[in-house]
Amino acid sequence: MLSYLSSHDTRLFREGGDKAAELLLLAPGAVQIFYGDESSRPFGPTGSDPLQGTRSDMNWQDVSGKSAASVAHWQKISQFRARHPAIGAGKQTTLSLKQGYGFVREHGDDKVLVIWAGQQ
Template sequence: MSLAFLPDIKTESTTPSGLPVFYKNKPDTRAKAIEGYTPRDYLTHWLSQWVRDYGIDGFRVDTAKHVELPAWQQLKTQASAALTEWKQANPEKTLDDAPFWMTGEAWGHGVMQSDYYRHGFDAMINFDYQEQAAKAVDCLADMDVTWQQMAEKLQDFNVLSYLSSHDTRLFREGGDKAAELLLLAPGAVQIFYGDESARPFGPTGSDPLQGTRSDMNWQDINGKSAATVAHWQRISQFRARHPAIGAGKQTTLSLKQGYGFVREHDDDKVMIIWAGRP
């Protein structure tokens, strides 16, 4: 399936293809013809070789819907074997015993266990979360139903939620509360560069979304955004210390004032209280 009129590699083909002409005439690529290999076989072999050579521990896959599902499973299987080989060959460089992982992007995917999870993906990007969070910038209690549902569903699988994206918009609502909205979410979360420093929207040119890819505002980190950065750091470090935030079951507390909940996972337990606006 072709994306935006870009060249299409026929990963669905079952016919052996030989090497691309470009690679046949460029020996420094070190690409070798392999008898019987299809285009998918070559791509999977090359990508998993990166894992075998460098110990890459996971892939974040863009526009996963443009490649058929069996191809993703083939990549996961071969990359997993390659990482195992790398760890055995490089014990002094190995950080953990975690298996190879894959996170995928398929436009519009939400908190649901789709076929992607049955074809090699460990998590999919959650496109619903940005607007759900936008509705709760005035009061974290407005996230309660969403968080309850996510915490319940994500006991069996995982998603990757975000606030800002180069495909949609920068999330600048709520000020510092954006940190709580993202970093207290169940599941995995992704900080888009500059969320923590209120990076401004940039010039667009012919692409109306180009401004989401503006230069990082490094000059603000120790200046006007210093307090915001410190707030994001504080909550992200708290999240890192407590796996229950992302993986735990949630129980909402009944409070006379404010909003609170408890999340529990194995022997980790946290209580979060939001007292409201000062």
């Protein structure tokens, strides 16, 4: 299974902010980050192809500018995922919580507990 937010064949998903990173990068299976998902790369000019805007230039100026905090969050969650194979390949046990959502995933010797407590 491959999960993604955006691709060159779909509209760009720019809603959700940091939660988008969490939902994608903590999803089971393989994940794909389309260039600019982490920095909210804007839709570009389309010309004659309405989807051409999904292939706009990377917004490098925003990576260290206005999107730096978002890029850092994506990096942190990506590094966590890379260190813990249970995130993508583990067997999930969903937790019964009064508030929020949580799960445990286990794969070999790797075990992670993830809890979303709700809005801050």
